[in-house]
Amino acid sequence: MKNSERSQLNGEAEEEDDEEENLNGGLEAWERSYADDRSWEALQEDESGFLRPIDNSAIYHAQYRRRLRGRSLTAATARIQKGLIRYLYIVIDLSRAAAEMDFRPSRMAVVAKQVEAFVREFFDQNPLSQIGLVTVKDGVANCLTDLGGSPKSHIKALMGKLGCSGDSSIQNALDLVHGLLNQIPSYGHREVLILYSALSTCDPGDIMETIQKCKESKIRCSVIGLSAEMFICKHLCQETGGTYSVALDESHSKELILEHAPPPPAIAEFAIASLIKMGFPQRAGEDSISICSCHKEVKVGVGYTCPRCKARVCELPTECRICGLQLVSSPHLARSYHHLFPIAPFDEATPSRLNDLHYISGSTCFGCQQSLLASGNKAGLWVACPKCKKHFCLECDIYIHESLHNCPGCESLRQSNPVVANEG
Numbered sequence: 001m002k003n004s005e006r007s008q009l010n011g012e013a014e015e016e017d018d019e020e021e022n023l024n025g026g027l028e029a030w031e032r033s034y035a036d037d038r039s040w041e042a043l044q045e046d047e048s049g050f051l052r053p054i055d056n057s058a059i060y061h062a063q064y065r066r067r068l069r070g071r072s073l074t075a076a077t078a079r080i081q082k083g084l085i086r087y088l089y090i091v092i093d094l095s096r097a098a099a100e101m102d103f104r105p106s107r108m109a110v111v112a113k114q115v116e117a118f119v120r121e122f123f124d125q126n127p128l129s130q131i132g133l134v135t136v137k138d139g140v141a142n143c144l145t146d147l148g149g150s151p152k153s154h155i156k157a158l159m160g161k162l163g164c165s166g167d168s169s170i171q172n173a174l175d176l177v178h179g180l181l182n183q184i185p186s187y188g189h190r191e192v193l194i195l196y197s198a199l200s201t202c203d204p205g206d207i208m209e210t211i212q213k214c215k216e217s218k219i220r221c222s223v224i225g226l227s228a229e230m231f232i233c234k235h236l237c238q239e240t241g242g243t244y245s246v247a248l249d250e251s252h253s254k255e256l257i258l259e260h261a262p263p264p265p266a267i268a269e270f271a272i273a274s275l276i277k278m279g280f281p282q283r284a285g286e287d288s289i290s291i292c293s294c295h296k297e298v299k300v301g302v303g304y305t306c307p308r309c310k311a312r313v314c315e316l317p318t319e320c321r322i323c324g325l326q327l328v329s330s331p332h333l334a335r336s337y338h339h340l341f342p343i344a345p346f347d348e349a350t351p352s353r354l355n356d357l358h359y360i361s362g363s364t365c366f367g368c369q370q371s372l373l374a375s376g377n378k379a380g381l382w383v384a385c386p387k388c389k390k391h392f393c394l395e396c397d398i399y400i401h402e403s404l405h406n407c408p409g410c411e412s413l414r415q416s417n418p419v420v421a422n423e424g
Contacts, residue, residue, distance in 0.1 A: 083188075083189030083263050083264075083266045084126070084128055084129075084263065084336045085128050085129060085187060085188050085189065085276070086126055086129035086130075086188070086189045086191055086263060087129065087130055087132075087147055087181060087184045087188045087189065087190055087191065088122070088129065088130070088131050088132070088191040088192070088193060089131075089132045089133070089134055089147075089177045089180065089181065089191070089192050089193070090115060090118075090119075090131065090132070090133050090134070090193050090195065091134045091135075091136060091141070091173045091177065091192060091193070091194040091195065091196075092111060092112075092115065092133065092134070092135050092136070092158075092195050093136050093168045093194070093195060093196045093197045093198055094108065094135050094136060094137040094162070094163065094164050094165075095136065095137055095138075095164060095165070095166055095167050095168035095197065095198050096164055096165060096166060096167070097164075097168065097197040097198040097199065097227065098111065098164045098197040098198075098226075099164040100197070100227075103226065103249070103250055103253070104250075107197045107226050108162060108164055108197075109162075110250050110253065111195050111197075111226070111253075112158060112159065112162055114253060114254050114257050115133075115158060115195070115257070116155050116158070116159075117254070117257075117258070118257045118258060118260070118261065119131060119151045119154050119155060120151050121258055121261045122151075122260075122261050123149065123151050124261075124403075125261050125262055125263075126261070126263060126336070127149075127317065127328075127331075127332040127335050127336060128317050128328060128332055128333070128336050129149070129263075130147040130148055130149050130317075130318075131145075131147065131148070131149075131151075131154055132144075132145055132146055132147040132148070132180065133145045133154055133157065133158055134173060134176060134177060135161060136168050136169060136170075136172065136173050137163070137164065137165050137166050137168075138165055138166030138167070139166055139167045139168070139169045139172065139202045140169070140172060141169065141172040141173040141175070141176040141177075142176075143176060143180065144157050144158065144161060145157045145158075146180075147180070148318070149315060149316070149317050149318055150315050167198070167200070167201075167202040168196070168197070168198040168200075168201055168202065169201055169202050169203055169204075170194070170196070170201040170203065170207060170232065170233070170236070171201065171203035171204065171205060171207040171210050172203070172204070173194065174192070174207075174210045174211070174213075174214055174221070174236075175210055177192050177219070178210070178213055178214055178217060178219065181217065181219055182217055186274070187274050187276050189220070189263070189266065190217065190218060190219045190220065191219070191220045191221075191222070191242075191264075192214075192219060192220070192221045192222070192242075193222050193223075193224070193257075193260055194221065194222070194223045194224070194233070195224050195226070195257070196223055196224070196225050196226065196227075196230075196233060197225075197226045197227060198227070199227050199228060199230065201230075201232060207232065211235070211236050211239050211240070212239070214236075214239075214240050215239050215240050219240060220240050220241050220242045220264065221236050221237060221240040221242045222237060222242035222243045222244065222260060223236065223237055223242070223243075223244045223245075224244075224245055224246075224247060224253065224256050224257060225244070225245070225246040225247065226246075226247055226253065227246075228246065229244075229246050276326060277325060277326065278325070278326045278327070278328050279306060279307045279308055279320070279325045279326065279327050279328075280307065280327075280328065280329065280330065281304035281305050281306055281307055281313070281316070281327050281329075282304065282305050282307070283303075283304055284301060284302065284303050284304060284305055284312065285301060286301040287300070287301055288300070288301055289301075290303070290312040291312065292312045292313060292314050293311045293312060293313060293320070293321040293322055294313055294314045294315075294318070294321065295314065299312075299314070302314065303315075304316060304327065306320045306322065306323065306325060306327060307325075308320070308323045308325050309322045309323040309325075311323070313327060316328060316329050316332065317329070317332055338405035338406075342401075342405070343400065343401055343405060343406070343407055344386060344387075345401070346383035346384060346385055346386065346392060346397055346400075347383060347384050347385075347386050348381075348383055349381065349382050349383065349384065363391050364391075365382070365391060365392050365393040365396055366390040366391060366392055366396075366408060366409050367392050367393070367396035367399070367400065367408055368393065368395070368396055370393060372391060372393060381393075381394055382394070383397045385407050385409050385410065387407070387409075387410055388407060388409035388410045388412075388413055389409075390407075390408070390409030
């Protein structure tokens, strides 16, 4: 190769490198990774002049307490009944729009991770309920998992079927879910949660008729959009009594999804009290061998025995495949009642008490026993139970209302009262 040809090739390579640098703003690879995150905005200067990460706990707690007060005000203004037995189908949009990378690494990856967290939270708050998964890709809706109470099986099935292609179809998804939920008993609350990424829907017929069928079947449809607001999604939620919201970013989408974990107010037709037959099965012995009615497989020492037909099932809660009896355990019933008797929001500390170090210096959080003084011997934020007047830190406040559903201070007083009465 001649020298002139080599210099020409080198010149073209240098021009290509210059174009890449211009496209990337002249940044190195490690600089570009941080430029997208803008991580320097999460720093603030303290009193000593050092850079510290911004403490978002107070902001998060303020947002949490606003939601908590909104729920308590709604419950106080009207007598609301909530469904304890819910049958929820999660419709996940896996069209080509789910491969967009405005949510990093992609909408599909973010949705899959958040659905996993939602499934676990859902069964923690609704132990008597069941979930099913439906995916939409290439204009076709497919039932990924049937209604069931095992979070592991749902998560495993979802993680093995991630892939985006084609268009999305709301009508096909609603037709499939409508046929599945129509078989649910009258005492069950039928719900659909659609996680939608596309900006259009490719439907084979009149979607308004499908929406009307869902309304007549009392199926509550809610939609969380990942792109922009769509009229058809908003109309669907308004007609069926669901909620429609659009996520701004990853954290906002997670917050919107988890808001569907607690049971919503019951539809007026479902607010009528009805008795439900339930069975409390016994756990099978360790050495017993039988065929489970769920998977039609021989299993040793695993599962529960239906008290009516003596069939073997793998997990609870579920419905017996042989006699149709609803099978639950007593802890499932006990954990379901906290939605009917929620804990009142704790009172926030007044500014006068926050500045009174003598008042707070000897006080610790009744839950975690940590001091309520923040760094620098300054009074931190804390709350107090309106009944027992015990003090709690912000982390314990969230844990008590979101997970424990019982005030430790009030429970300790109930435990000590019988002792005092006996001594008297």
